[in-house]
Amino acid sequence: MLNKLAFRNMKRSARDYLVYIFTMTLVTALMYSFNSLFFENDLSACFSLEEADIMAVMIGLCTVFIVLIVAWLISYMVRFMLEKRSAEFGIYLLLGMKKQTVSRLYIRENILLGSGAFLLGCLAGVLLRQFLLTIMFSMVRMEYHLHFSWSRETVLITLLCYGGCYLLALFRCRRKFKRMNIQALMNVRRQNEEIREKHEGAKRLILPLSVLFIFLFWAVFGMLSGAAEILLFLIGLVLTIYLFYTGLSAWIICYVRKRGKGIYRGQNLFLLRQFASKIRTMQFTLGTLTSLFTLALMGASIALMFSVYENTVLEDKFPFDIQLFNGDTDYDFTEEKAVIDSLGTDAEYYTYHIYTDGDIQVNTWILTHLRTWGDQYRAEDGTPDLTKIQNALRYDVCYYVYDTYMGLSDYNRLRNILGYTAVPLADGEYLVQTKPRLRQEMQDIGQSLRIGDGTGQRFLTCAGVVSDPFSQDGHNGADYLVVVPDAVLERMTPYYSELVADIPGNAPLTLQHMLDDLEEESDIPGSLEYFLEKSEPRPVSDFSIGSDNIVSYAGIYLVRDGLISQLKYILSSITMPLFYMGLVFVCVAMTVLSVQQLSDCAKYKFRYDVLAKLGLSRKQLRGLILRQMAAYYLCPAILAVIISGKMILAVSNGFVDMTGVPSAPGGFFLQSIALFFGIYLVYFVMTYVSFRRNVESMRS
Secondary structure, eight states, X not given: OHHHHHHHHHHHHHHHTHHHHHHHHHHHHHHHHHHHHHHSOTTGGGSOHHHHHHHHHHHHHHHHHHHHHHHHHHHHHHHHHHHHTHHHHHHHHHXXXXXXXXXXXXXXXXXXXXXXXXXXXXXXXXXXHHHHHHHHHHHTTOOOOOOOOOOHHHHHHHHHHHHHHHHHHHHHHHHHHHTOOHHHHHHGGGTTSSOOXXXXXXXXXXXXXXHHHHHHHHHHGGGOOSHHHHHHHHHHHHHHHHHHHHHHHHHHHHHHHTTOGGGGSTTHHHHHHHHHHHHHHTHHHHHHHXXXXXXXXXXXXXXXXXXXXXXXXXXXXXXXXXXXXXXXXXXXXXXXXXXXXXXTOOOEEEEEEEEEOSOOHHHHHHHHHSTTTTTTTBOTTSSBOHHHHHHHHHHOSSSOSSOOEEEHHHHHHHHHHHTOOOXXXXXXXXXXXXXXXXXXXXXXXXXXXXXXXXXXXXXXXXXXXXXXXOOTBTTSOBSEEEEEOGGGGGGSEEEXXXXXXXXXXXXXXXXXXXXXXXXXXXXXXTOSTTTTOOSSOOOTTOOOOOSOOSSOOOOSEEEHHHHHHHHHHHHHHHHHHHHXXXXXXXXXXXXXXXXXXXXXXXXXXXXXXXXXXXXXXXXXXXXXXXXHHHHHHHHHHHHHHHHHHHHHHHHHHHHHHHHOOSSOHHHHHHHHHHHHHHHHHHHHHHHHHHHHHHHHHHHO
């Protein structure tokens, strides 16, 4: 009998809280598909253990946050459903059922409800895993063949995460149930029916103070420098989010008390009173949901930044099929050629030198003019601080110790390999080759450089700045190269050696690892040994890496196909978990909003019936429901957009400057908002249709 009753109640709960079941099924599917990357990741065998660990660590960190949020959701929903059915349970006790029996009944219902969502989620997760792996394989330029499988380990870890959240929530609910008697159960639903209006005049001042802090946050966030300042401001922001709703509710109550003109327009009085009541009873929950929305928007925006980077800039970071560096100007790359030829690549080689004149005038200009460095290398009077500049060049790895040059013939030969047109250059001219992201900043460099023509009779003039992708993370210079006529090189000395190889088709994925192993076995001059250890001045020909930040890769051996696949895998280890976490956060928050709104159908049904009897037409009633839900849904969403906007814009501005992605900084924010409100709209429509159907069925 108890099992039949539990099953019947479970079906009724599933119908009443369909949005909750949908979310738990979706969360389980996401959890299963991402957990499968621990145990069934076909890509991990194609990459090193360190690269596979990045994916595992990121998914693990996201899972921790997701489990905490899902545990909160389940606990919230179990407690919420208990409150909604408290009168029913009180009647069970009045009919003679023992409290322990009623508790077991409720726990059994929730176990059935959770088990159904878990099974559906696992089945959906098997399908979602195929979609996830297809995306990941296409990102790393590999073909994936669909094959459906399941792993006991994946099911077990998903069950532990999911079941642990459920059991913890049910355990807490059971303890709460034991402390309640019949009277308490019958009175639970009445606890929040009235607004406790105390000290509303003082509380309403919290609203303008909260808005003022948000404006202050917008004004100064980009100027915060220290970690302590940022942490202090973020703590204040979290408090502001929670206090905002206290102030908003008090302001609405005071406005109604003073009989503002707006309350007499249409059904505004009904909407304002109900909105104020809902905010007052849910102010902590709304603050939590706003925080979740903020985190979701930030996570989605950061994921979009890395996604755009890997689809645009990353493709141009390694323009040559193979490129090798050596600090010895007499090195002939014999060993490296033997490794490449052993794989039957049929490569065509071209060896050349980068030159230097032993001066630092170009480096000085860059360190004192690029936004990346600000005024770091300027004296108080604005002139270059040569002591700081020389120390930076000798102890840091961003730029070579001396300026880097290339002859015109080598330059055009390399451009021909890349499919670019040759660049003409007169005897009395030079040009600057730089990265696309630095082109605008370096337009005026020619006004300051004084490069001799090799005869000592005149200086060359700048013919322009070229920004075609040219492998300038340490190989063809670090950030820049000065291209001069070949005759000018006679007064310069070779700086380091370079080799590029052009191969038909794609390079074998193992080639990068074979060359890296060769680097570790050999004592290569100018290797990366000074990247971490810089207590002594580095050799003048030591490898440099350029000024790229946030996302950067530098290596003396580059194999385009292998590196692009490798870096895309690493970047996908960041983007996909962030999308995963953001999606779960949004769905959890929307579920809470939806079930709270749907509960109003039963809790306030007499109000809609009264409005209908007062003459409200069906169209007007539907419009009232739409306005009520829109205000309730948009309030935490808009606040989250405003708060997250400043942080996202500040981060995206730095990301665009440091990486050179061809996107406007605000574009990431707008895209994340579009994605966010797309999910938002799905839940809103589902809730609105159910809410309206319930209200109209009551009237009939």
